[in-house]
Ligand SMILES: Nc1nc2c(c(=O)[nH]1)N[C@H]1C(S)=C(S)[C@@H](COP(=O)(O)O)O[C@H]1N2
């Protein structure tokens with residue numbers, strides 16, 4: 176019985192603290208090299224008003240798998256990563272336009288409601304192997320193309336941002 180006292184105290188404390196954390200939360204700083212940064216209208220940050228993520232922090236988001244063909248590879252590929260909407264929830268995104276920028280300076284805007292309507296993935300693995308910067312990595316925005324006919328369209332092909340590096344919420 177005695178061991179139960181401390182866990183329940185901790186649970187009570189969490190309940191008391193949770194509402195404050197839901198408003199604005201200090202994210203832990205990345206321990207490794209930052210591979211993704213999120214700027215702009217976000218509530219939860221870890222440096223200079225932005226949120227920086229190393230790969231371990233991104234892998235702590237609910238792991239999500241998607242099998243789909245792509246416009247640029249042969250056959251069906253298996254992607255593992257996290258949902259874009261889970262990342263936007265984690266940083267407390269407060270606006271509806273998201274601009275993605277890649278290592279090769281490719282830039283494109285998204286309407287954030289798209290990430291609610293579709294399970295858009297930010298993939299860090301393809302077919303069980305880490306995505307490398309030399310091949311669309313380390314992060315690649317992947318759409319559930321085979322699951323939704325409307326996504327099999329050139330207007331979506333150009334949203335498959337490979338070498339994703341930065342998001343701006345505006
Ligand atoms: N980082 C990055 N992602 C990108 C692009 C790019 O130039 N850089 N091109 C986009 C476009 S226009 C298309 S059609 C698809 C496929 O591009 P690819 O055939 O050059 O791989 O990726 C999209 N993602």
Ligand SMILES: [Mo]
Nearest residue numbers: 329332333334
């Ligand atoms: Mo394209």
